[in-house]
Amino acid sequence: MANTIIFPGVDSSWLECPSEPSRGHQCSKHGNNTGVRLECYEKSSDESEPDRGESSSVLLRRWLPEILAQLGGMLCLIAIFVLLWRADNRPSEEMYLGVTLNTILAFLTSLAKVAFLVPIAEGLAQLKWIWFLSPVGRPAKYRPLLDFQVFDDAMRGGIGGVRLLFGFKGILASFGALIMLSGLFTSTLTQQAITYDVRKALSSQANDTATVDRATAFSTYDGKMLALTPYDTLREQRAIFQGFFTPATERVMELRANCSSGDCTWPAYGSLAICGGVANLSTVKNPGLHDRLRKTTEKRLKLLLQTSNITAGSAGYGNFYIAIDKVFPVIIGLLDEPTGAFNQSVTELIVSDSFIAYTEEMVSTSSDDDAVADMMAKVKYLELAFWWCTKTYETEVNQGQSVTREVSTVSQVSGGLNNTLNVAWDPKFYPCYATGQCNDTYGATEFNLEKPAAAADSVDFTIHVWTSLTASMLLASTMLDSLLLDRTRGVVASNGGGSAKAFAFSLLGDFLTTELPSAEKRLADVQTVMSNAARSMTNLVRDGTTRLAKPESVVRGSVYAPQAFVKIRWEWMGMLTTQLVLTTLFLVLTVVATYMSRVQVIKSSSLATLCALDEETRRDIGGIGDGVDQLEKRAKKVPVRLERRGDVEDSASGAVVWLGIPEQERLDSRTW
Known part of the structure; x- marks a missing residue:
C-alpha cells in the first residue's frame, strides 16, 4: 500500500529514500519545482510493482x-x-x-x-x-x-x-x-x-354472402310437358328488346352479382350463354341464296307499300304519296336454311337466323313493278344470327359496382345433338306444336356443349331440345318486322314485331339525321345491337328467378370488407x-x-x-x-x-x- 510524503516549498533535491527501508517496501522519488513526493508501496510476493x-x-x-x-x-x-x-x-x-x-x-x-x-x-x-x-x-x-x-x-x-x-x-x-x-x-x-393500411380483406362475418347465378342447364321439361310459368314469354321478349333498343354507344351489362359487403370476387366460372353475330350476305357467293332473298324481300316490300297506303288513307292522313314520295325501306325476315356465312359448329347451335334488307339511298314509294324493280337493285343484305354457346366469366364487385368480364367463348357441341335448334329449319316443330304432340316428337332429348376454357370448375352444360325450339319460336316472332323511314329517319310505316327500328338507327343514323354512317360504322353498330341483345338474353338464361333457366348451381365467391392492416x-x-x-x-x-x-x-x-x-x-x-x-x-x-x-x-x-x-x-x- 502506497504511503506518500511531500515537502512543499523547499529545495528537496537532496531528499533520498530511507537508507534501509523495510523488506516489504519499495521507494521511489519524484521531484518538481515545488517539492518532492515520496511514494512507498508494499512489494508483492513476486517482487513486481502492483x-x-x-x-x-x-x-x-x-x-x-x-x-x-x-x-x-x-x-x-x-x-x-x-x-x-x-x-x-x-x-x-x-x-x-x-x-x-x-x-x-x-x-x-x-x-x-x-x-x-x-x-x-x-x-x-x-x-x-x-x-x-x-x-x-x-x-x-x-x-x-x-x-x-x-x-x-x-x-x-x-x-x-x-x-x-x-x-x-x-x-x-x-x-x-x-x-x-x-x-x-x-x-x-x-x-x-406502426401505421395502419386500410385494405380489402376476407370477411369473417358468417352472414356475408357473395353469389352469382350461372346456367348449367336450359330446360323447363318436367318429364311430361314443358312447365312454363306465367309470363315467361314476356320475359324473353323483354330481354330481346332491351338489347335491341340499347344505343349502340352503350353496353348491356351482365347479370348483377349479389355481394353483401359491396366488395366481392369470384373465381373464373362457366355458364350457358347466347351469342350473336352479323354476316354480310351481299358478299357471299351463293346465287341461290341471293335469289331467295330477292324474292322474299320483294314480296315483303310490295306488301309494306300497299298496306302503308291503305293505312294512311283510312286514318285520314290524306294522299300518302303526295306528302312523302321517297323512303328508306328496312325489312327483317327469317332464313329458311343455313347460308354458310357462319362455320359449321355455330350453324348447329343457331336458334334464330334472320336477314335484314335495306338501301343506302331513298327509293320511290310507288308499288308498281318498275319502281319495285328499281328498289331491289339497290337493296343490300345482312344476316343476323343468335346461337347457343358457353362463356367463361370473371365477376367482381367493387364498392357496390358489379363488373363481369367475358374471358372466353366456345360454340361447339360436345355430343348428342341430332336435331336443329332453329324453329324455322325444323319441319317437325309446327305440326307437333299445333297438335300438342311435341312430347312424343322430342321428349327428353338433350345435348351437351363443350366446356369453356379457363373456368375454375368443371360442370356439364346441357340444353333440352324442345325447350330450345320453343324459345326459338319466340325469337322468330320478334325478328319478323319491316318499316319505311323518311328523309330524317322518322317512321312512315311499319309492319311486324318492332325490332326493325333498332337496326334502322344503326344502319341509317339516328332520328332527325340526314347523313348516312360509313359502311364500317354501320356494320359495327349492327354487331353491337346483336351483342347487346345476346347479352340481355344470356342474363335471362342465367337468372334463377325464371323457370326458363334452371341453373344447377350458384357460384359462390369471396366477401371482402375494409380492414386495417398493420404496416411497419x-x-x-x-x-x-x-x-x-x-x-x-x-x-x-x-x-x-x-x-x-x-x-x-x-x-x-x-x-x-x-x-x-x-x-x-x-x-x-x-x-x-x-x-x-x-x-x-x-x-x-x-x-x-x-x-x-x-x-x-x-x-x-x-x-x-x-x-x-x-x-x-x-x-x-x-x-x-
Whole structure:
C-alpha cells in the first residue's frame, strides 16, 4: 500500500529514500519545482510493482449492473423487432395478450429506454470523478466545484443534460449527454413505426354472402310437358328488346352479382350463354341464296307499300304519296336454311337466323313493278344470327359496382345433338306444336356443349331440345318486322314485331339525321345491337328467378370488407437502435477511461460524494444555511481537483480520492 510524503516549498533535491527501508517496501522519488513526493508501496510476493488501479476483473464486476441493464435493453430491442415482424401485414384487430400492439410497443420501448439510461447516468457519474482528476504525466488541472453539480444534474436528464452539453465537460461526457437528451424523442418516434393500411380483406362475418347465378342447364321439361310459368314469354321478349333498343354507344351489362359487403370476387366460372353475330350476305357467293332473298324481300316490300297506303288513307292522313314520295325501306325476315356465312359448329347451335334488307339511298314509294324493280337493285343484305354457346366469366364487385368480364367463348357441341335448334329449319316443330304432340316428337332429348376454357370448375352444360325450339319460336316472332323511314329517319310505316327500328338507327343514323354512317360504322353498330341483345338474353338464361333457366348451381365467391392492416415502417426504429448501439459504445469507452485513469469505480455513490470534499474546502464554500444560490456562486470560484492520497486506503486498489483546493493541498504523511 502506497504511503506518500511531500515537502512543499523547499529545495528537496537532496531528499533520498530511507537508507534501509523495510523488506516489504519499495521507494521511489519524484521531484518538481515545488517539492518532492515520496511514494512507498508494499512489494508483492513476486517482487513486481502492483497495479495502482483496480484489476480488470474487479472493474468489470463493479460495472456489472450497467452491463446487465444494457443487455436487457438489447433484449427489449430484439423483442420489439420480433413483435413488429410478426405483426407486419396482419389485421390490426388482432390482440396480443389482451392488449393492442401500440401498448406493447410503448411498454417495451420504455423498458429499452430505461435500460440505456442506466449506463448513461452511471457513466456520467463516473466521468464526473475523472473530470476532476489531472491526467497522468500532465500539469495539474483544477475545475470549478460547481461542475460537480452540473454532472449530477446531467444524470437526471432534461436541462442538466443541456448544461453539460453546452458547457462541454469533455468529449465523452458530451457524447453521453447527447444520447440521454435523445431519449426525450424515443417513444414518440418509435410509435411512428406502426401505421395502419386500410385494405380489402376476407370477411369473417358468417352472414356475408357473395353469389352469382350461372346456367348449367336450359330446360323447363318436367318429364311430361314443358312447365312454363306465367309470363315467361314476356320475359324473353323483354330481354330481346332491351338489347335491341340499347344505343349502340352503350353496353348491356351482365347479370348483377349479389355481394353483401359491396366488395366481392369470384373465381373464373362457366355458364350457358347466347351469342350473336352479323354476316354480310351481299358478299357471299351463293346465287341461290341471293335469289331467295330477292324474292322474299320483294314480296315483303310490295306488301309494306300497299298496306302503308291503305293505312294512311283510312286514318285520314290524306294522299300518302303526295306528302312523302321517297323512303328508306328496312325489312327483317327469317332464313329458311343455313347460308354458310357462319362455320359449321355455330350453324348447329343457331336458334334464330334472320336477314335484314335495306338501301343506302331513298327509293320511290310507288308499288308498281318498275319502281319495285328499281328498289331491289339497290337493296343490300345482312344476316343476323343468335346461337347457343358457353362463356367463361370473371365477376367482381367493387364498392357496390358489379363488373363481369367475358374471358372466353366456345360454340361447339360436345355430343348428342341430332336435331336443329332453329324453329324455322325444323319441319317437325309446327305440326307437333299445333297438335300438342311435341312430347312424343322430342321428349327428353338433350345435348351437351363443350366446356369453356379457363373456368375454375368443371360442370356439364346441357340444353333440352324442345325447350330450345320453343324459345326459338319466340325469337322468330320478334325478328319478323319491316318499316319505311323518311328523309330524317322518322317512321312512315311499319309492319311486324318492332325490332326493325333498332337496326334502322344503326344502319341509317339516328332520328332527325340526314347523313348516312360509313359502311364500317354501320356494320359495327349492327354487331353491337346483336351483342347487346345476346347479352340481355344470356342474363335471362342465367337468372334463377325464371323457370326458363334452371341453373344447377350458384357460384359462390369471396366477401371482402375494409380492414386495417398493420404496416411497419422500419426506418422509424432507427432511433432506438442507434441509441442502444451508442450507449454500448459509451459504456465501453467509460470503462476504458476509468481503467486508464486508475480511478475507483465510484459512479453515483452518495457516500463517496459526502466524503470526497476535504474540510478546508467545505469551510471555504460555507454551508447550505446561506441558501443554495449563494452556495452555487461560491462553488463557481472554488477550483478543486481529484487527488490520490495515502491517508485513506482502499483495500481493493490502493487508489483513493480526495477533492481539495490548491491553496490547502496537503497529504497526511507517514514517516519511516
